[in-house]
Amino acid sequence: MSLFTHDDGGEVLLASPPLIRYSALLGNTEATAILDRLDAELDWQRPSLRLYGREHPIPRQQVWMGDVGYRYSGRRFAPDPWHPCVLAIRDAVQRRLADSGVGTRFNSVLLNRYADGRDRMGWHSDDEPELGDSPLIAAVSLGNDRPLRFRWKDRHAPAFNVDQPHDSLLLMGAGVQARLEHSLPSRQRQGLRISLTFRWITPLATD
Amino acid sequence: MSLFTHDDGGEVLLASPPLIRYSALLGNTEATAILDRLDAELDWQRPSLRLYGREHPIPRQQVWMGDVGYRYSGRRFAPDPWHPCVLAIRDAVQRRLADSGVGTRFNSVLLNRYADGRDRMGWHSDDEPELGDSPLIAAVSLGNDRPLRFRWKDRHAPAFNVDQPHDSLLLMGAGVQARLEHSLPSRQRQGLRISLTFRWITPLATD
Numbered sequence: 388m389s390l391f392t393h394d395d396g397g398e399v400l401l402a403s404p405p406l407i408r409y410s411a412l413l414g415n416t417e418a419t420a421i422l423d424r425l426d427a428e429l430d431w432q433r434p435s436l437r438l439y440g441r442e443h444p445i446p447r448q449q450v451w452m453g454d455v456g457y458r459y460s461g462r463r464f465a466p467d468p469w470h471p472c473v474l475a476i477r478d479a480v481q482r483r484l485a486d487s488g489v490g491t492r493f494n495s496v497l498l499n500r501y502a503d504g505r506d507r508m509g510w511h512s513d514d515e516p517e518l519g520d521s522p523l524i525a526a527v528s529l530g531n532d533r534p535l536r537f538r539w540k541d542r543h544a545p546a547f548n549v550d551q552p553h554d555s556l557l558l559m560g561a562g563v564q565a566r567l568e569h570s571l572p573s574r575q576r577q578g579l580r581i582s583l584t585f586r587w588i589t590p591l592a593t594d
Numbered sequence: 595m596s597l598f599t600h601d602d603g604g605e606v607l608l609a610s611p612p613l614i615r616y617s618a619l620l621g622n623t624e625a626t627a628i629l630d631r632l633d634a635e636l637d638w639q640r641p642s643l644r645l646y647g648r649e650h651p652i653p654r655q656q657v658w659m660g661d662v663g664y665r666y667s668g669r670r671f672a673p674d675p676w677h678p679c680v681l682a683i684r685d686a687v688q689r690r691l692a693d694s695g696v697g698t699r700f701n702s703v704l705l706n707r708y709a710d711g712r713d714r715m716g717w718h719s720d721d722e723p724e725l726g727d728s729p730l731i732a733a734v735s736l737g738n739d740r741p742l743r744f745r746w747k748d749r750h751a752p753a754f755n756v757d758q759p760h761d762s763l764l765l766m767g768a769g770v771q772a773r774l775e776h777s778l779p780s781r782q783r784q785g786l787r788i789s790l791t792f793r794w795i796t797p798l799a800t801d
Contacts, residue, residue: 436666437642441668462650471603516747516775568723
């Protein structure tokens with residue numbers, strides 16, 4: 388699904404709100420090398436919710452990284468420090484977006500590790516207040532191509548899938564979080580996938 | 595803090611978005627009797643988040659009640675069945691709101707139990723997609739008067755407190771969740787408080 392392709396290689400999947408996919412962000416060899424390093428070197432966590440006496444571990448692993456603390460279920464946590472490979476990806480993302488006229492910077496990234504096709508993420512929007520009114524989120528995919536599924540909150544149009552090949556970048560622009568939810572459904576397809584979703588978090592007043 | 599008082603006793607704390615407080619919802623004697631019964635008879639839960647090898651129990655207890663399942667950290671849970679006292683409160687809320695021109699119904703309620711002044715709730719908005727674009731939320735307070743603190747997401751005006759006396763109802767109208775966050779800070783003041791926040795949850799498509 389693509390409306391048209393820009394000269395810089397960005398495919399406009401939705402014009403309003405903007406959903407744009409870029410391919411070959413790092414080059415295949417470097418992307419694969421970084422996938423292996425992140426898999427081996429990060430301190431992957433699996434948060435777990437206990438409710439009605441049962442543990443409900445999330446069906447994937449995560450690392451928060453960057454300059455700014457984040458909230459999880461109303462709690463504040465400190466991020467992990469930047470890994471050099473993640474900084475390299477962030478710079479590549481910022482350069483690619485600048486080339487296509489989007490001048491932006493990111494101070495935080497949530498990394499998700501999907502060990503195989505059973506790992507997944509449920510329906511949600513990235514709409515925490517500390518992301519601001521119209522967050523711009525850049526999602527880099529490494530490894531197994533798993534489609535991201537989108538649905539409109541007002542259900543005015545059908546849900547749709549977006550393929551996320553190895554070494555691709557999906558830009559979710561202003562309004563995507565306000566008007567759509569997304570999820571990563573489980574799939575038969577096996578193989579490791581790591582995603583990096585870069586965002587700008589405004590440090591909140593302590594009040 | 596009050597802009598003006600309606601004939602029906604509703605105090606308009608904010609006009610836009612509407613934040614309106616009503617007193618003497620049930621009558622003091624009945625409200626106190628219901629507080630005691632809810633405290634004793636409900637299956638109070640304390641969900642807990644495990645992250646970085648540590649448990650982070652939420653600093654209060656909860657029960658979800660009503661006709662429709664709900665989501666918690668991306669998981670679906672079944673609600674508890676209606677307790678007769680909660681149904682009686684729901685009917686009183688719907689009558690009071692109808693008397694002031696707000697025709698609405700509620701199919702779900704989140705009850706929170708604050709055992710003492712240390713129990714609290716962090717900053718959040720009630721803005722899950724299944725609540726719709728402009729949710730109307732009715733919060734009934736029983737027991738210890740604990741102020742609810744509001745802050746604007748865009749920080750254009752200072753944060754402010756709203757007192758919540760025993761047997762009062764706070765109506766958060768269209769736009770309150772979109773434009774403000776609220777929290778229940780800890781306080782020296784001791785004593786049990788139970789809140790009931792009624793809402794309408796749209797059963798979501800399974801897609």
